[in-house]
Amino acid sequence: MSEPIICVEDLAVSFFREGGWHPVVRNVSFSVRPRETLALVGESGSGKSVTALSVMRLLPHETSRITGRVMLDGRDLLPMTEGAMRGIRGNDVAMIFQEPMTSLNPALTIGDQISEVLVQHQKLSFREAKAETLRLFQKVRISAAARRFEEYPHQLSGGMRQRVMIAIALACRPKLLIADEPTTALDVTIQAQILELIKILQEEEDLAVLFITHDMGVVAEIADRTAVMFSGEIVEAGPTDKIFYAPKQAYTRALLSAVPQLGSMRGTFLPARFPLIDGETGLPDGVGETVAAPPAADTPVLQVSDLVARFDTSSGFFGRVSGRVHAVENVSFDLLAGETLALVGESGCGKSSTGRAIMRLTDARSGSVKLDGREVLGPKGSDLGFLRRGVQMIFQDPFASLDPRMRVGAAIAEPMLVHRTATREEARAKVSRLLPLVGLDPSMASRYPHEFSGGQRQRICIARALALEPKVIVADEAVSALDVSIKAQVINLMLDLQRDLGLAFLFISHDMAVVERISHRVAVMYLGEIVEIGPRAAIFENPQHPYTKRLLAAVPIPDPARKGIRRAIDDAEIKNPIRPVDYVPPRREWRTVSPGHQVQLWGEEWSESAGKAA
Incomplete structure (x- = not known):
């Protein structure tokens, strides 16, 4: 059996806030071998992404403290200087982030962004970098490579943007690829394409892959081994089939159920x-x-x-x-x-x-x-009140749907006041009834949106939608x-x-x-x-x-029994x-x-x- 590309030993991460150091990752250890995929799974806040960013040394030095060892081909990355780490990132370890649109520069063509990596790390000329970029486009199944070279990120679909991110990550032929929720925001068909692409590239390039996700379906399809994280610690680890078929920890069983x-x-x-x-x-x-x-x-x-x-x-x-x-x-x-x-x-x-x-x-x-029975498309202006009272909408991003300067109680009461279905006193009383209905305490009405978790914010949006009794x-x-x-x-x-x-x-x-x-x-x-x-x-x-x-x-x-099934990539x-x-x-x-x-x-x-x- 080949030696591991990376060995993480007793990794611990703390963040400085409110005058003290608070641990967020504790005693994390794992290794990944060539052509092997280790899935790091768990929910938001479990420490998955912090672990990956620690391996890449991308956490802010002033507010984070990392202890333990991160051994890459026998070299410990944690004591290295920032200059030495810049030589490691991209060349030996590369990372794909969850949202490609925020990871790509909207002002540069995708061809220039990949060429920049090659010029910086491989010291290629621009002509050589362009030729290598076109080869990478073909490798990640981006069609019409010459035309795509001149396009900007906003001109590509989500799946194509994620392929560009994979091309950037593979540009310098790294030994370890860290994929942090690379398919979470993608459609199922695009997700299937990206997963199959990572499998193929892993075999062609002898890549070790650390795949971070909370989607257990994705884990079963791509991972050889799985480590389950909860509250900053790995609570269970082992071959993926054993994790799925015979989980030992109650949290793993609950996560699968x-x-x-x-x-x-x-x-x-x-x-x-x-x-x-x-x-x-x-x-x-x-x-x-x-x-x-x-x-x-x-x-x-x-x-x-x-x-x-x-x-x-x-x-x-x-x-x-x-x-x-x-x-x-x-x-x-x-x-x-x-x-x-x-x-x-x-x-x-x-x-x-x-x-x-x-x-x-x-x-x-x-x-x-x-x-x-009443037509919606005909009325204009103030005549649309019956529609707004009868039909309400809940959007995907609850944080963007709530005014960050408005207390959640006021946000829930606002529709009632705008449509004059209640006085201020009646609206406050109804807010106190709506919050328990969606599983929140009435005392939370005085808080701001940033003081809630994502799930709680979505509950607030549901309470607001219910305010007009649609x-x-x-x-x-x-x-x-x-x-x-x-x-x-x-x-x-x-x-x-x-x-x-x-x-x-x-x-x-x-x-x-x-x-x-x-x-x-x-x-x-x-x-x-x-x-x-x-x-x-x-x-x-x-x-x-x-x-x-x-x-x-x-x-x-x-x-996990489906892991060996190969899909034809539909480009x-x-x-x-x-x-x-x-x-x-x-x-x-x-x-x-x-x-x-x-x-x-x-x-x-x-x-x-x-x-x-x-």
Whole structure:
């Protein structure tokens, strides 16, 4: 067996705050060999990213203290000077960060950013660096390399930007690749591409990979060994199959039980709650699985018919309209009281644009949206009060949704005061009733958003959405950025509120495993159109459209037995929704598969995709 590339021994990290040193990582030890992947898993705050940043020596020297040993090929990195570490970073150890858009310089082309690494570390000329950059583009499966060289980060999709980050990390052929949540914010299809790409590159380059994630499905698919972190310590470590099939620690078992697994709802027809993890002890909380109530009525509370939303694109000196983004094209569905309809698809498919058009946050070009039989798209200005009271929205990022200068009690009360549904005294009293409803203490009303965790902030946003007693809530990727246990808490809260208040949810998501758990019906969107819609069991157990099959095939399954399965990398990005000004969408035909289950008939362009998804 080959010698480890890196050995971390008794690593401890403390941060200086409030006049003293506070430990955040304690007694962490692990090693990684060539061609081996070690997954470091745990929830936010467990110390995963701090461990990785300590290995790279990227923590601020003034406010952090690191002890222990980090041995790279027999050299201890911790005593090294900053100048010596600059020679290590990139050349021997490279890192891929979670959000590529914030890691790339928006003012430089992606070609220049990769070439810069080669010129700095390998001392290549610009001509040599460009040639090597084009070779790296091909290695990470970036098509049309010469054209991409001159493009800027904002011109690439999320998956392509992450491939650029991988190319930068591999530019100097490092021995160790640290991947810190590299797929968390990506669609399932793009995530599958990136995971498969890392496997291939690992074999080609003899890479050792330290993969940091909280997604146990990803761990099962990519990791040879797994180390589970909780509260700054590794509580369990070993081969991945043993961690999954015979976990020894209660926290590991609880973490695995809280992971939504695709196919776990087979044979059932109603949404069900998740098991939870106690945030203090890491133990299961003992809450049993309860089934949500069926829809409360047969009459739709929301009716969407032939909804169309397009955005003009301009070009030339005079800003002439040169094309249109067909964001939403002839979308139709009904939503019952007490029902959850999930809109699923990749980024750019039109999910969020549909939700925003229903909310009148963006203008619809045509179509009809009725709330309790009353048209939404016609009224203007002050006449929209009935819509704002009847439909509320929960956004993906709760911190960006809350005013950092406003106490959370005032934020929850604001909708009631704006719509004059309550006096200030009545609003304060209602805030005191709403906070316990979402699992928070009424005394927290005087705090500011930064004093809460991510899951608590999302609960505050839910309380604010409930302030006007809406009939419909549009949840736009409301749990996508949350840890598995926090995600389970928020979803359970939504199911409980639906059962108790008869709420209807339009649940917008790309997380197919969560959608399977929470929804009554599912609508699959591609390029602004719904291509398949039906009961949740029908969509997941009998998918018909090739795009639906492709989405489901890309979902990582938390089963280490699947690790050896190799997927063919589908390099195709979602097609461009920009059409010529005079473009007329074709008339679509539909086929009824079973009661309530309809699929759009597709043409030859899906024949190859159907083969890949099968």
